[in-house]
Amino acid sequence: MAKVTFVTESGEEITENDATGNLMEIARQNDVDGIIGACGGVCSCATCHVRVKPEWIERVGRPEEEEQDMLDLEDRADERSRLSCQIEMTEELDGLVVEVVSL
């Protein structure tokens, strides 16, 4: 079982202990404030923007080109930004922490 924690902009921490699927879907199943996932995970809306904690960046990986193109349009994106719909949860990511970036 893999665990993931979302830290919302208000500082609330929401943890899913048995996380499967992509992070956007997991966030929505857990009603994480600020993750909307409006386009359903096809890289069209950037409403599932998160920042990965620095210690996890290498294991999570950097965005692919199409994801980076979306992030480039976001004012609040930085080098830790990812679209959570593009991060697939695996056992390797057990313990992952991401910060939610609301619109």
Next chain:
Amino acid sequence: MSKCPYHDPFAEKREKGPVLETEFDGDPVAMILGLKDVRKAARDWKTFSSNAPFRVPIPREEDLRSVRQFPIESDPPEHTEYRKIVEPAFNRPNEPEYQARMTGLIQEMISETTSCQSVEAVSEFALPLQSRALTYLLGVPESEAQTWIKWGVHVLRDGDGPTKGKEMEHYCKEAFKRSSGWEENNFFSLLNEATFRGRLLTDDEKLGFANLAFAGGRDTVINTVCLILSHFAHHPDDLERLRKEPELVNCAGEEFVRFATPLTHIGRKCPVDTEVHGVKVKADKLISLCWASANFDDTVFENPGEIRLDRKPNPHVAFGNGAHTCLGATHARLIIRTLLTQLTELVSSITFLSGQPKIEKAPDYERVNSFESLQLRLNRL
């Protein structure tokens, strides 16, 4: 040009500069054209305010309705609070039972249509589909759709014909009274019970929410549905591709929405004198966020005039952007995706019989963004 009558009337204007200085209702309007600029302005509600009753839609709508629309014609923080009131209703399309109902509805409508020699897609398919689907969103009996269908494609402004705005407002006032007899937590009862900053909503606020629910997602959904049917009639290869690659449905849905961009633009008011990319806008005057131009911006979208079912990423703004992103987008996306899936499962091909494009005429552009009529035959698989 392809057989599809849709096109981008803003291409040359974007070449000339980031803003088109145009006019509506006898007033100057600075229309922002590029995708990045439109997105940025859409998020800057302090500079470009929605606190402008009747003026967020362009042209203005004082003559078409009696109330300010909520939550769209307000700014944060009030907007955030107003929006939260109706969010539970607009999130219902995420529920599996809701999705199953939508599948059933569209299966039934396509099956009926394939048994006919031809269908006038605007009035006999898209309009009833939109109205019947809306009963699910609002949580009211499906029979209510029969009344709504009679209001026509655009309830407030339907060509040169008379507005049905008053009739719709009268219906809504009655619906607030009748809603206790409908399913629990329907849209109208939700508003009857809702509070804003410790008080119940006023009758005008409730009517403003209902007004937007009926007017906002109507012609927009209808036009997109018609575009999809027309596209498959002219591009049978795309229907075949979707049949073979059903995983493309979500992507394709976004692309159809981008290409259709059923709402050309929307207004924002400048509270103080403002300069927009070199264009001076006086206090209380409007700018326009031109979604239709932004979605064809070739600095962002490769070959924007082409429908690519696998376009990804697709940062279109057909549902708007920022705090006011379309509340009904989840519902609209479900209709579109379900329609795409069911077409691949039930229809072998679509035959185009005849069509009359609908032209939106403005002082500085003419945009074909829908059909007056669209006669098709849906051939059963």
